[in-house]
Amino acid sequence: DIQMTQSPSTLSASVGDRVTFTCRASQSISTWLAWYQQKPGRAPKLLIYKASTLETGVPSRFSGSGSGTEFTLTISSLQPDDFAAYYCQQFNTYPWTFGQGTKVEVK
C-alpha cells in the first residue's frame, strides 16, 4: 500500500494568515492526489484533484502543488470558514489511501 503522511498534524493560525501544509507519499504517485476539507460532523468535501486542479466552486484562496512524492496545500488568506481538517488522498494505485489529516485550529 502507498502510505500518505501529512504534516503538521495540527496547525494553529489566525484569520488572514497564509498557511501551507504538506502531504508525502511513500512512493511516486505522479499527480494523482486529491485534497479534502472536513468540518466536524460533516462529510469530507473535495477541494483539489490531480494535485493542483481546483474543484468547481472552491475559493481561489486554495491552491495545491507538487508531483511525485511531495505535495502542498496552501490557503493564501485564511478565512473563518477554513478552520477544519484537511486530508490528502492518493488515487494512483489501489488501495486508495488517505493521509492522517491536518487540523487547522484558531491560534
Place this chain on the structure above:
Amino acid sequence: QLQLQESGPGLVKPSETLSLTCTVSGGSISTSLYYWGWIRQPPGKGLEWIGSIYYSGTTYYNPSLKSRVIISVDTSKNQFSLKLSSVTAADTAVYYCATQGGGGIFDPWGQGTLVTVSS
C-alpha cells in the same frame, strides 16, 4: 446533481455482520462515468477506503478488509450496499458512501452514518 444517502442499523453486535445501503438520487447508478465507494472514519481518526463497485458488479476492495467485505449493486433500486462480517469494536466508525470519479476522486459524499459495534 448526484446525492447519496446511507441507511442501515446504527448498532451491531460483535461477531455479527454490518449491513449498509447507499441510495443514489439525481442520476443513474448505471453510468459508465463512475464507480461507487465506501469509506469509513473511526471516531476522532482518519479516513479509510473500504472498497468500490462499478454498475456492472466489478469490485475493488481494500486488502486489509477484503476477507470480510462484500459490496454489491442493485441497479433497479439505484442502490449499492456494504456488508462487513465478523465485526469487532474496531469497526465502530462513521461509514460514508461516495461517488468515485476521475480515476479515484470521491465527490460527492453521503452525509455518513455512525455504526457502533457493541453488545
